[in-house]
Amino acid sequence: MNATPRWLNPEQQAAWDGFIRMQEKLIGRLSRRVQADSRMSPADYIVLAKLTEAGGRMRFMDLTKLVEWEKSRMSHQVARMAKRGLVSKEECPDDGRGAFIVATPAGREAIEEAAPVHVEHVRRLFIDALTQEELDSLARISNRVLAHLEKQPD
Amino acid sequence: MNATPRWLNPEQQAAWDGFIRMQEKLIGRLSRRVQADSRMSPADYIVLAKLTEAGGRMRFMDLTKLVEWEKSRMSHQVARMAKRGLVSKEECPDDGRGAFIVATPAGREAIEEAAPVHVEHVRRLFIDALTQEELDSLARISNRVLAHLEKQPD
DNA sequence: ACCAGTTGGTTGACGTGTCACCCACCCTAG
DNA sequence: CTAGGGTGGGTGACACGTCAACCAACTGGT
Secondary structure: OOOOOOOOOHHHHHHHHHHHHHHHHHHHHHHHHHHHHHOOOHHHHHHHHHHHHOOOEEEHHHHHHHOOOOHHHHHHHHHHHHHOOOEEEEEOOOOOOOEEEEEOHHHHHHHHHHHHHHHHHHHHHOHHHOOHHHHHHHHHHHHHHHHHHHHOOO | OOOOOOOOOHHHHHHHHHHHHHHHHHHHHHHHHHHHHHOOOHHHHHHHHHHHHOOOEEEHHHHHHHOOOOHHHHHHHHHHHHHOOOEEEEEOOOOOOOEEEEEOHHHHHHHHHHHHHHHHHHHHHOHHHOOHHHHHHHHHHHHHHHHHHHHOOO
16 A cells, blocks of 8 residues: 555554553543642643742743743633633733733632642652652653654654 | 642652653644644544444444543544544444444545554654663553552542 | 834634533343 | 333533734834
């Protein structure tokens, strides 16, 4: 049929399938837990975490780059979070287009409450499954893939 | 503050952050590629792949369990795919509630066209980044996490 | 001073995933 | 045969992510 089929060999297939399955189940479980016991989505969590980590007040685009999202995604997200009272927007005097994103007291409270619970789930579902060597190995592999991705087009 | 902070140590944190970043970027890139050059979403891809692999005709719930999805998700997905002509639904004579999901000719054609491209992207973005030992190592780690998840509550 | 290009940020449409709830049909105990 | 529970499957509302287009404000060069 195809001049260059190049299917994966069994070991490669096993690695890919296993990774995909693991990642789906792990992320799925974790985000459902986060949502269930902190009434925050994973997206809320990471945005608030990075924001408060940086002092609770940031320019929109800086925040967007910090979490490595597309600006449109962040814009929608911030709008939703503002609606829920987790953050608010302020105008930027230096740049007429600009906006500051500010964590509200409710937002700070929410993340401070959610953070330990989140860490506990990460530990329980992921860290505890693996030895330190396995964790190191996974970190190395992840960085290799990340470095590879940066070199690849698209 | 907290009686049991138990934050992650630096190595654990590095492993978790690296994994999360890698997984997000990799999955993101791959699904955008799939969508861009086959006009199918990753969800379409996996459903059609599993379905045709099983002969192109399956009971709804069997398919749902095969891909390990929630039934509601599959229901929505199948509805969308039916709207796009990739699959169709048939009644089940044996069980009045039941439904068969059938891959249409267009669906078969779509997956046969998409599959090699998909594999090529997986290879280019992921497999090629790693040695065979690293792939094996990742497969082992994934299976450990999966096994651990099954033992954990929630 | 002006205009072209870039940057900061928003918007709307659309596909997707989840949750909660629903309904219809099947099955088994009594 | 019938009530009650389980199973097969659908639905509607909502949160989320992407894409493409858009607008306003800031550059820089001429």
